[in-house]
Amino acid sequence: MATSERLRDRPGFRGFWAAATVSAFGSYVTTMAVQVVVVVTLHEGATAVGLVSSARWLPYLLFGLLVGVLVDRSRRRGLLVGADLGRAVLLTAIPVLAVTGHLSIGLLMVVMAGFGLLSLVHDAASQSLVPRLVPPRLLTRANARLDQSDAVAQTSGPALAGALVSVLTAPWAVLVDAVSYLVSGLLLLRLPVEEPPPGPRSARGIGREAAEGLRWIYGHQVLRPLALSTHGWFLSSAAAGAVLPPYALRTLGLSPFGLGIALAVGGVGGLLGALTAARLGSSLGAGRVVVGARVTTAVAWALVALSTEGWPGWLLLGAGQLVLGLSMGAENANEMGYWQAVTPDRLQGRTNATRRSVNRAMIVVGAPLGGVLGDAFGFRTVLAVAAAGFLLSALGLGATGFRRVRLPAEPV
Secondary structure: OOHHHHHHOOHHHHHHHHHHHHHHHHHHHHHHHHHHHHHHHOOOOHHHHHHHHHHHHHHHHHHHHHHHHHHHHOOHHHHHHHHHHHHHHHHHHHHHHHHOOOOOHHHHHHHHHHHHHHHHHHHHHHHHHHHHHOOHHHHHHHHHHHHHHHHHHHHHHHHHHHHHHHHHOHHHHHHHHHHHHHHHHHHHHOOOOOOOOOOOOOHHHHHHHHHHHHHHHHOOOOHHHHHHHHHHHHHHHHHHHHHHHHHHHHHOOOOHHHHHHHHHHHHHHHHHHHHHHHHHHHHHOHHHHHHHHHHHHHHHHHHHHOOOOOHHHHHHHHHHHHHHHHHHHHHHHHHHHHHHHHOOHHHHHHHHHHHHHHHHHHHHHHHHHHHHHHHHHOHHHHHHHHHHHHHHHHHHHHOOHHHHOOOOOOOO
């Protein structure tokens, strides 16, 4: 029986996969729509884009360790349902504020901060639930399936977002994501999964448990260099992401729909990369795939930085997005599979929340910094510096023993 059939025969994973696909589709609509709200609706620049992005990820920095303990003490499905329903309510506030004339950068930052807190809970619980749905030998393929759905959503979501923004305006396009989170929460509510009883709830042990999660990541001989390289990756990504919307809309002269098409091309690359992720990991090893993909990410952003106004430049932008999608699609399943395979179940919540918190702390710093530098020195300059940062992050990881890593299910 094929491995993909074994995954489909697991009803818990099937339901989880369906919910993740629905919410991912809406997320790509909101990611672009909120950026357009800042640039077009509120007439702000890259600095404001960076501030709104920073607000979304600030809860990861402030509450990441605490949420990790919460996830390891709780049944993870319940946390997922509550986070999805809460995000649906929060996103509905954006069009309501717009209609009443109260939408501002400050209020948008408050909404996105609340959204980020619930996303922190959801992300930590989601990644920690997968090892309870499939055995270790299927983790890479399970994550690849999730990445494939995400890539399909990325392919169609931004293009749809551009169309919705053009027809409905950006604030109302966010409602699509609110509905997607509602549907995802209802699907997860029916998810068949066996979970152990919640862990102890003594407040006195929170600090000790959080410290245990930190020691596992930064004391581990292989996880430590992977975590540090990923932190650098996110810092560069945040700076580049903050300047990309104004760069595309103003410097390159793209419309919101055109930007959506360019981002959708990245989704095509992500799908192709995810389709080959498990095979690449089996033949080359997860470590080599991750390092190679991060070098390719640097190349992708260099192509974006070289883009110009007009069709040739727009095609170069699309090529950069395609290469970026390919590299991320091939990398993520192998990286996540390794994290989940080597981490004990009792530490899954803390490990996932801690590393994601530090990664998002890089966004809190990198997004506004990239925006300020972009407004001051030019968007293209920031994109070029970010590309160099991706390359340094990849080379640093490749110089460690991580490049020889293979997942437990991979042939030697």
